[in-house]
Amino acid sequence: MSKLIRRSNIRQLQASVALALVSSLFVAAAHAHGDVAPQPVDTKDLPKLKGEQAVNPYRGTPNAKKAAEIGSSAFNQNCARCHGLGAVSGGIAPDLRYLPEGKEGDEFFAMRIRNGSVRNGVTYMPPFGNLFSEEAIWAIRSYLDSVQVAE
Numbered sequence: 194m195s196k197l198i199r200r201s202n203i204r205q206l207q208a209s210v211a212l213a214l215v216s217s218l219f220v221a222a223a224h225a226h227g228d229v230a231p232q233p234v235d236t237k238d239l240p241k242l243k244g245e246q247a248v249n250p251y252r253g254t255p256n257a258k259k260a261a262e263i264g265s266s267a268f269n270q271n272c273a274r275c276h277g278l279g280a281v282s283g284g285i286a287p288d289l290r291y292l293p294e295g296k297e298g299d300e301f302f303a304m305r306i307r308n309g310s311v312r313n314g315v316t317y318m319p320p321f322g323n324l325f326s327e328e329a330i331w332a333i334r335s336y337l338d339s340v341q342v343a344e
């Protein structure tokens with residue numbers, strides 16, 4: 194066998210090892226988005242809510258600041274891996290600072306956080322409705338209120 198052929202075989206092998214490495218990285222990244230266990234949100238310092246709310250019940254109350262603080266940590270633990278730290282999107286999911294203010298944004302926010310987003314059998318965002326208390330949901334919305342930017 195000539196040296197030339199052997200060298201090209203080695204190069205081919207190197208190329209396929211590199212390809213295998215790169216694709217396993219992609220698989221790992223895909224799993225990182227779907228399988229991370231949700232982190233509990235401690236809302237004992239917030240007033241209890243009765244039933245599903247349609248509008249942020251903490252907005253404009255003395256509890257808004259506390260709710261935003263709790264929501265900030267809940268957001269960074271549960272949402273930031275897709276929506277970015279500080280809600281500044283790194284590109285894979287919408288930048289949530291631009292959610293509409295007030296009631297309009299509340300409705301859309303509540304629908305998404307409860308149901309997630311599944312299209313054609315593909316989960317773009319997992320549902321959190323069964324994982325978070327009503328208080329936790331509106332704490333996160335209060336946090337997003339605090340970083341909201343007009344479009």
Ligand code: HEC
Binds near residue numbers: 292
């Ligand atoms: C696995 C990644 C992922 C996680 C985790 C995630 N999201 Fe999302 N989220 C997305 C994607 C992707 C979309 C866009 C969905 C679409 O276009 O159908 C989205 C959309 C949204 C929207 C609608 C925004 C818009 O402008 O369309 C809201 C609100 C939202 N997410 C809130 C949250 C909150 C709050 C959390 C944490 C409790 C969270 N998301 C966790 C990926 C994620």
